[in-house]
Amino acid sequence: MTLSAPLVQFLASVHPYDSLERPALDALAAQCVETAYSGGQTVFNTGEVVDSLFIVVSGEIEITDDAGVQLSLLGPRNSFGERALLREDAASRTATAISDATLIRMPSAVLFELMNASPKVARFFDRRRPARADRKDLTTLRVEELMTRNPLTCAPETAIREAAARMHDKRISSICIVDEAGMQGILTVRDMNGKVVAQNADTGAPVSTIMTASPLTLGPDALGTDVLHLMMERGIGHVPIVEGKALVGIVTQTDLTRVQALSSGVLVGRISQAKDAAAMARVTAEIPQLLAQLVGSGNRQDVITRLITDIADTVTRRLLALAEDSLGPAPVPYLWLACGSQGRQEQTGVSDQDNCLILSDDASEADIAYFNRLATFVSDGLDACGYFYCPGDMMATNPRWCQPLHVWRSYFDGWIAKPNPEAQMLASVMFDLRPIGGEHGLYEDLLTDTLAKASKNSIFTAHMISNSIKHMPPLGLLRGLATIRSGEHRNHLDLKHNGVLPIVDLGRIYALQGRLKPVNTRARLEAAQKAGLLSKSGGADLLDAYDLIATLRLEHQAKQIKAGHKPDNFLDPSELSDFERSHLRDAFVVVKTMQSSVSSGKGALG
Known part of the structure; x- marks a missing residue:
């Protein structure tokens, strides 16, 4: 039967149909059907062709997989069936009413027609994020992505000398003057030079006497090019960002230069020329800003994490080179590997270090002592650069993870043969190994052999699945x-x-x-x-x-x-x-x- 007036109102309360105008909602309701199901009745089974979208009006619907495992329990305003419809596949789940339930059935043709007519409904049923331009320049970035938040401020009655001291302490070139009414003015280093130093003004006077009152401002939704054009046209170097009357940030010429210069390639280049860990740390300190810029520019998540990880890889290789410069050439071939998020090339703004060393089987005890020193040099440098020591000590500085190749083979063989809880944990970490610097051939055969042994051992695989x-x-x-x-x-x-x-x-x-x-x-x-x-x-x-x-x-x-x-x-x-x-x-x-x-x-x- 067609939907009653109360159910039309119900449909209007369900997202995304609440975005429809009343005529469109009435037309939709006229094409839907209200269906009652008794407790225990199946709505559809795995493998069946699904021809409708279902919306729960009352009661509860249980969704299970083909093994009978409950995936979810749906109540009023939840919908189901869209996966099979949108994928054009048979149902991969079973839907059962576990109590008396009333459902709205929306035929597939009606849903598709609605998606074509309403972008909001289409977006709701498309889990994929819309692609955005990958450009990272001033023509696409909004001011809120560029501005420095929480800019330095003072009250209009603040003494000039105190404002100057604050700017000096913060090593910045401007201070914004605000009061209860909002943004009143701005004072820059250029103002200090021209109005105080050059004219021998009283530094005890309030900043309101020399500030630029009612400065030019922009809103956070302006584009980077708006800031650039304003600066070029008016000959200014600082643009306060206000929302209503509230000061929310500031953009300077330095910010624009940073955006145009800040990229993973630039950071990689600077790191590759760094003379020590301290110099690299000054570069890696810019990674959070790079991450925010990459996200704001609409890059895919896997692209962002790959670019962020590339920087960590470069830091590691540069530290390995500096270690050899300090300690002398490596006595035998070796390979430094990363695991964890760096190994998977999935680093974000929160990363510690997880790494190990595989040494040639020709390594002697004296050689291992050399690599212990090398590992300490590199891990200390990584920590200084913000890649903090692993809380679980999964690092090459741990003698357990700085061993010749034959020892590593015995590790993997043992984990596969006896998959106890520790073995499961270690195998999960070490199966994410990726070579970073050194002789890559030390790992290739080990990886191939280990995957072959692991895949053949059903007990090990079962334990790994249980652990996962x-x-x-x-x-x-x-x-x-x-x-x-x-x-x-x-x-x-x-x-x-x-x-x-x-x-x-x-x-x-x-x-x-x-x-x-x-x-x-x-x-x-x-x-x-x-x-x-x-x-x-x-x-x-x-x-x-x-x-x-x-x-x-x-x-x-x-x-x-x-x-x-x-x-x-x-x-x-x-x-x-x-x-x-x-x-x-x-x-x-x-x-x-x-x-x-x-x-x-x-x-x-x-």
Whole structure:
């Protein structure tokens, strides 16, 4: 039967249909059907053709995978069935009413017509983020991406000498004058020279007597070119950024120069010429600003993390070269490898160091002593550059992880033969190894042999799968987001351990099962899809989910950086729009589905 007036009102309260004008909503309602299901009745089974989108009006719907594992429990205003419709595949899940339920059935043709007519509805059902230009110049960057937040300020009655002292202490060229009414003026070093020094003015006088009153300003939504043109036309070097009457930032000529010069290539070039760790640390201090700029410019998450990791790789290789300059040439061939996020080329704004050394089997005890000194030199330098010592001591400075090749072979053989909890943990870390500097041939055969042995050992693989699902996506009942319950990050989502790492773990399992050599998570998923370990639709779902979660993580960190805070991985979901929360939940459901498929031994081909 057609929808009743109360159900039209209900539909109007459900996102994204709440964005429709009333005539469009009435037309949509006229094409939908209200259907009742009794408790225990199946809506559709895995493998069936789904011809409608379902919206829960009342009751509860359980979604399970083909192993019978519950993926989510849906209540009023939740929808389901769109995966099969949009992928044009048979259903990969089963939907069952666990209590008497009323559903709205929206035929697929009606949904597709609505998506074509309404961009907002289309965006809602497309988990992929819209592509944005990868340009990183002043023509595309908004002022809020360029400006320095929390600029130095003082009151109009502040003495000139005190304002000058503050500017000197902060090593900046301007101070903004504000009071309760908002922005009143600006005082620059040029003002000090021209109005105080040159004219021998009284430095005890208030800054209001020499400030530039009512300076030219822009809003945070202006473009970088607006700032540049204003500076060029008016001959100024500082543009305060105001929102309403409030001062929110400032852009200087130095900021514009930095944006035009700041790129991963520039930083890599400066690091490669650095004379010591201190010089490199001055360069790596610019990484947070680079990350925020890359995010603001709309780069893909895997591009951003690759560029950030390239800088860490360059720092490592430069430190290795400096170590050999200091200690003398290496006595035998060696290979420095990274694991963890650097190994996977997935570094963000929060990274410690995870590394090891593989030495030639010709290494003597005296040679190992040399490499212990080399490891200390490099790890200390990495720490000075912001890549902090690993809390778990997974570093080449630990004698356990600075060994000849035959010892490394025995490590991997032992982990595979006896996969106890420690072996599972170590194998998870060491299967993400990537050569950084030295003789790469020391690792190639080891990788090939280890993948072959690991993939053949079903007990080891089963233990690795069990270990991998310890990181679970944060899903609660009724398809809600399960936040951290206590502590410093209460009511937040951990986008690392419960967001990205479950997918990292899945990628590692696929690599083991398929003997795939890529270490980067996205590359592993693509290789697994190509090798047939992941179906076309399953792989596309997981890649979309990974991109969305990883992108949200980077956007969260970029927002913290721009606010002057240290970046972390803890997101308050209340900061997300309804659109973002809905699709983040969908992404977590995809991850949980894949975990269930892998743990049941059925893969992800269904």
